[in-house]
Amino acid sequence: MKEALSTLADRLCARDPRALARALSLVEEEGEESADLVKAVFRRTGRAFVLGVTGPPGAGKSTLVDRVARVFRSPRPASSQVGTEFGHPASVGIIAIDPSSPFTGGAVLGDRIRMSGHHADEGVFIRSMATRGHLGGLARATTDAVLVLDAAGWDVIIVETVGVGQDEVEIARTADATIVVLMPGGGDEVQTLKAGLMEIADIFVVNKADREGSERLVAALEAAESLNVRGPGALTPAILKTVATSGQGIDDLVQAIWKFRRAAEQGPAAQTLLRRRHDRAERQLRDLVHQLFGRYLDQKVLAPGELAALVTRITGRQIDPYTAAADLVRRAVKDT
Numbered sequence: 001m002k003e004a005l006s007t008l009a010d011r012l013c014a015r016d017p018r019a020l021a022r023a024l025s026l027v028e029e030e031g032e033e034s035a036d037l038v039k040a041v042f043r044r045t046g047r048a049f050v051l052g053v054t055g056p057p058g059a060g061k062s063t064l065v066d067r068v069a070r071v072f073r074s075p076r077p078a079s080s081q082v083g084t085e086f087g088h089p090a091s092v093g094i095i096a097i098d099p100s101s102p103f104t105g106g107a108v109l110g111d112r113i114r115m116s117g118h119h120a121d122e123g124v125f126i127r128s129m130a131t132r133g134h135l136g137g138l139a140r141a142t143t144d145a146v147l148v149l150d151a152a153g154w155d156v157i158i159v160e161t162v163g164v165g166q167d168e169v170e171i172a173r174t175a176d177a178t179i180v181v182l183m184p185g186g187g188d189e190v191q192t193l194k195a196g197l198m199e200i201a202d203i204f205v206v207n208k209a210d211r212e213g214s215e216r217l218v219a220a221l222e223a224a225e226s227l228n229v230r231g232p233g234a235l236t237p238a239i240l241k242t243v244a245t246s247g248q249g250i251d252d253l254v255q256a257i258w259k260f261r262r263a264a265e266q267g268p269a270a271q272t273l274l275r276r277r278h279d280r281a282e283r284q285l286r287d288l289v290h291q292l293f294g295r296y297l298d299q300k301v302l303a304p305g306e307l308a309a310l311v312t313r314i315t316g317r318q319i320d321p322y323t324a325a326a327d328l329v330r331r332a333v334k335d336t
Helices: 002-013 017-030 033-046 060-073 109-112 141-149 168-173 215-228 250-266 272-301 304-315 321-335
Strands: 051-055 092-098 124-128 158-159 177-182 202-204 238-241
Touching: 002 017, 002 033, 002 141, 017 033, 017 124, 017 141, 033 141, 051 060, 051 168, 060 092, 060 158, 060 177, 060 250, 092 141, 109 272, 124 141, 141 158, 168 272, 177 250, 202 215, 202 250, 215 238, 250 272, 272 321, 304 321
Parallel strands: 051 158, 051 177, 092 124, 092 158, 177 202, 202 238
Antiparallel strands: none
């Protein structure tokens, strides 16, 4: 099995499309094979630029991602203000987080259908992933899926969240840069003043800017941002207007993405991306330790039915949760 995974890893890094599809299926299953695959390819990751796209439902995120991918893929003349940034049209991997089907648990493929115009372009790969009830707008296996696409050599990886609103701040833990997409007339003038989306945005996009209220929304964003205290050296988010259905403003958006990337790597806010990737690695490590420790408790420490009995005791105020948790930790440490 290890030899088969090694072969799969080699084929994945050579961008074999079947290997890529198989690898993504493995990480969605979240089994031991998934962990072994990530181990096999991890040293060959860290090159891709990861772009998160989030915002409330109906803001036009999928259409925006589709248009941005087209610009990434378009060869540009030397005089172009947008440029290719990589010296060639960037290859684009898209992970579209879709709601789960209530019948199969799989992804409802709405986003993938809306981006079907890229089907003939080998430089664009689109994968829909189901949330499977996971909160935060992302699928649980999203981080590993990003690593898989990174190992396969995609220049830019775009993660589009499911669109559940204020809870989507988790995308900031996955992406190098986060675009928050809003639209006029959806109550966003109020929503943007709340904690969460304001704090994670590296770029704000007011999409559907041909609608009434777009200028008011831009003004609300500017006012809210003037009150938002960011850390030392933090970059002030750009605020852009687009009409994704027609492509209006998309070149400016791509230019803002590259401007952010350059500033985060080389400009006054240099080391921003390195710091984010460091924080992301720390969070992932802690999450995995918690997950593995919980599995160890279930399999090696707790007797059948013991956890339920312990919860009943906590509910009955016979023991407090801190004492119960500390006792489980002591037993686990003693058992090792």
